[in-house]
Amino acid sequence: MSERRTVFPGTALPVLLLAPQLLLTAVFFLWPAFGALTASVQRSDPFGISTTFVGLENFADLLADPLYLAAVWRTLVFCAAVSLLSMGAALLLALCADGVVRGRVFYRTALIWPYAVAPVVSAAVWLLMLHPQIGWLTPALEALGIAWNYRLDDTQAMLLVILASAWKQVSYNFIFFLAGLQAIPANVVEAARMDGAGPVRRFATILFPLLAPTIGFLLTVNIAYSAFETFGTIEALTQGGPGQATQTLMVKVYRDGVVNLDLGASSAQSVVLMAGTMGLILLQARLMRRRGDAS
Numbered sequence: 001m002s003e004r005r006t007v008f009p010g011t012a013l014p015v016l017l018l019a020p021q022l023l024l025t026a027v028f029f030l031w032p033a034f035g036a037l038t039a040s041v042q043r044s045d046p047f048g049i050s051t052t053f054v055g056l057e058n059f060a061d062l063l064a065d066p067l068y069l070a071a072v073w074r075t076l077v078f079c080a081a082v083s084l085l086s087m088g089a090a091l092l093l094a095l096c097a098d099g100v101v102r103g104r105v106f107y108r109t110a111l112i113w114p115y116a117v118a119p120v121v122s123a124a125v126w127l128l129m130l131h132p133q134i135g136w137l138t139p140a141l142e143a144l145g146i147a148w149n150y151r152l153d154d155t156q157a158m159l160l161v162i163l164a165s166a167w168k169q170v171s172y173n174f175i176f177f178l179a180g181l182q183a184i185p186a187n188v189v190e191a192a193r194m195d196g197a198g199p200v201r202r203f204a205t206i207l208f209p210l211l212a213p214t215i216g217f218l219l220t221v222n223i224a225y226s227a228f229e230t231f232g233t234i235e236a237l238t239q240g241g242p243g244q245a246t247q248t249l250m251v252k253v254y255r256d257g258v259v260n261l262d263l264g265a266s267s268a269q270s271v272v273l274m275a276g277t278m279g280l281i282l283l284q285a286r287l288m289r290r291r292g293d294a295s
Helices: 012-040 057-063 066-099 104-116 119-130 138-143 154-183 186-194 199-210 212-229 231-237 249-259 263-294
Strands: 042-044 051-053
Touching (some): 012 042, 012 263, 042 263, 057 263, 066 154, 066 212, 066 249, 104 154, 119 154, 119 231, 154 212, 186 199, 199 212, 212 231, 212 249, 212 263, 231 249, 249 263
Antiparallel strands (some): 042 051
């Protein structure tokens, strides 16, 4: 079977088709990234009127700041918890939805809907459930002997932002896991069933290994989501508190740059966060390439 390829009679049409995406990338990524790189090697007054070139001094100050190092560790824990929780729940739901015969369209659609919810709306939903005064789950927790007040308890505050952030991402993971399960040949699973393999063994020996590329992709996406896109949820729920218990790196960038007007330190933090995320994406792409070459 011959491969069909589209050949453009010139370069004008391909450039025209790529122009909108290139423009969006330049305006919303390259330009802000260049501004952050420039500001990270400068020190300016709170109003940005005068700047002084300081080289790598802002980065050196970050590495010597115990509050920043604590935020790094806090972000790593937060990203790991959100990624594992959202991916685990999505995989379980995908396994259940893939086996549903009647009403499968309804169940799949209902599980996808939460992805369209904005982060602030997601935070509002969890506030209605777990607010210390008006939350409808709070009396149930108190009946179990749990003194729930995330505004005063560091662990409860971190647990709340993890649950809210993970819930928001479950639908996205569910879409990919369900597509991955549907791509697995049914005869392979049926052969294992006929050989006497139970559901747990079929999952461990067939489904999970075949879902490895999907899991690797989603792991990278979920870490990036946890590091960047959860800012709205955290800001609406706890504002990084109590104290700094839920202040991830993204929240700290906002607090230092917008609230405290320390533009140099905030930009340096943005560059470090951007470099870490790009490194993670490149590592994931390299591992996927090696896996493709091996297969």
